[in-house]
Amino acid sequence: MTVDSGLSGRPVRLWIGLVLLALGTFGVLGAMDVLDAGALVGTWWPIALVGLGVVPMVAQRRVWTGPVVVTMLGLFLLVDNLGWAGSGLLWPSAVLVVGVIVLWGLRGPRGSRSSFAMFGGATIRERSPHLRHVDTSAIFGGTTLDLRQAHIDDEATVDAFALFGGVDVLVPRGWRVSIGGLPFMGGIDDKTTPDDDLPADAPVLVVNGMAMFGAVTVKDRPDEE
Numbered sequence: 001m002t003v004d005s006g007l008s009g010r011p012v013r014l015w016i017g018l019v020l021l022a023l024g025t026f027g028v029l030g031a032m033d034v035l036d037a038g039a040l041v042g043t044w045w046p047i048a049l050v051g052l053g054v055v056p057m058v059a060q061r062r063v064w065t066g067p068v069v070v071t072m073l074g075l076f077l078l079v080d081n082l083g084w085a086g087s088g089l090l091w092p093s094a095v096l097v098v099g100v101i102v103l104w105g106l107r108g109p110r111g112s113r114s115s116f117a118m119f120g121g122a123t124i125r126e127r128s129p130h131l132r133h134v135d136t137s138a139i140f141g142g143t144t145l146d147l148r149q150a151h152i153d154d155e156a157t158v159d160a161f162a163l164f165g166g167v168d169v170l171v172p173r174g175w176r177v178s179i180g181g182l183p184f185m186g187g188i189d190d191k192t193t194p195d196d197d198l199p200a201d202a203p204v205l206v207v208n209g210m211a212m213f214g215a216v217t218v219k220d221r222p223d224e225e
Contacts, residue, residue, distance in 0.1 A: 014055075015055045016052075023041065026041055043081045046074040046081060047074070049070060049071075049077065050075060052070055052074070053067040053071030054067065054071055056210075069139070069163060114134070114135040114136070114137075115134070115136045115137070115143060117137070117139070117142060119141050120141045122141075122142075123143070124136065124143065124144070124145050125149065128150050128151070129150075130151065130152075130153055132156050133156060133158075134159070135158075136159070136160050137161040138162050139163045139165055140164045142166045143165075143168070144167075144168045145160075145168070145170065147172070148170055148172045152175065152203035152204070154204070155203065155205075156205050157207075159208045160208070160209045161211075162214030162216050166216075166217070168217050168218075169207060169217070169219070171192065171205055171218060171220050173192075173193065174195075174203075175204070176203065177192055177205050178204060178205070178207070179207045179209065180206070180207070180208055180209070181210060182209070183209070183210075183211045184210075184211070184212045184213075186211030186212055186213055186215055187211055187216075188209040188216045189215065189216070189218070191218065191219040191220075192218055192219060192220045193220055
């Protein structure tokens with residue numbers, strides 16, 4: 001089992017650091033009466049949210065649900081702050097952005113699968129003989145991705161996104177699990193049973209989690225067992 005320190009590593013931490021640096025700078029300038037820091041930050045803060053969604057996709061060179069939702073949320077908040085919502089540009093712009101995202105998403109990993117739950121629950125049992133990639137999301141709901149009957153040739157990836165919800169990823173014993181993630185007022189937990197006797201060529205599952213007011217959990221048995 002390997003645990004990474006964060007989704008997309010240094011790029012995300014760099015972005016967060018730049019946002020904090022900018023906030024601190026605006027605060028100092030505001031205290032010196034150089035500018036109205038409150039009004040500036042109050043209008044443009046959604047850019048921080050947009051970057052939080054865009055940076056992981058750029059770093060990983062692919063599009064997946066979690067960062068897309070965060071990016072769209074940031075864009076809508078920014079449009080609202082700028083007063084463009086009533087200008088007739090909001091929905092055409094949203095459709096344009098979604099279209100670009102859909103077209104770009106076609107370039108995702110070959111054999112990729114996806115699952116989605118909103119305002120409810122879903123259980124997905126994946127039985128692929130050559131698992132490569134799964135994108136699973138839960139928004140105001142919960143989803144369970146059961147991979148215990150799937151097979152990995154060498155390495156596979158799961159992108160898990162939880163927004164006010166939870167994602168459980170069930171894995172069989174004998175897999176090496178590598179977890180990376182970006183928890184924001186949420187959690188990403190590894191509840192698999194430690195196994196120090198895994199062979200060097202054990203299949204690897206990389207779980208990229210993004211949890212915002214929710215939880216992403218990886219385990220090797222259901223809660224009821």
